[in-house]
Amino acid sequence: MGIAKAAGESGCVLLEKDRLFNVLLAHELFHAVEEQHADEIYTRTEKVELWRKPFSNRSSIACLSEMAAMAFAGELLGLDCSPYMLDVLLVYAYDKEAAWGLYEEIGELIC
Numbered sequence: 723m724g725i726a727k728a729a730g731e732s733g734c735v736l737l738e739k740d741r742l743f744n745v746l747l748a749h750e751l752f753h754a755v756e757e758q759h760a761d762e763i764y765t766r767t768e769k770v771e772l773w774r775k776p777f778s779n780r781s782s783i784a785c786l787s788e789m790a791a792m793a794f795a796g797e798l799l800g801l802d803c804s805p806y807m808l809d810v811l812l813v814y815a816y817d818k819e820a821a822w823g824l825y826e827e828i829g830e831l832i833c
């Protein structure tokens with residue numbers, strides 16, 4: 723199933739061609755700005771300690787960047803629905819089972 727078919731079947735405005743393009747463009751715009759400010763932006767400077775001493779390793783949190791990029795897209799475009807829905811909807815277009823699994827996993831986290 724292609725994105726256009728998924729858009730038609732779901733009725734989700736996020737999957738409309740122009741809107742989807744703008745959301746993804748805004749998302750990538752955030753990453754471009756993030757890259758220019760990598761040494762000062764929270765999504766890059768926040769670290770978690772993966773192991774305790776003496777083998778300490780501080781790692782960045784990759785999902786922060788993706789969450790911020792989608793939040794930025796939502797604010798920039800004034801979306802009235804969450805662009806995080808695309809995480810499930812875009813997967814649904816090529817793997818329904820994986821999309822449902824992701825949907826259920828998200829549901830468990832927010833309930």
Ligand SMILES: [Zn+2]
Pocket residue numbers: 749753787788791
């Ligand atoms: Zn991204």
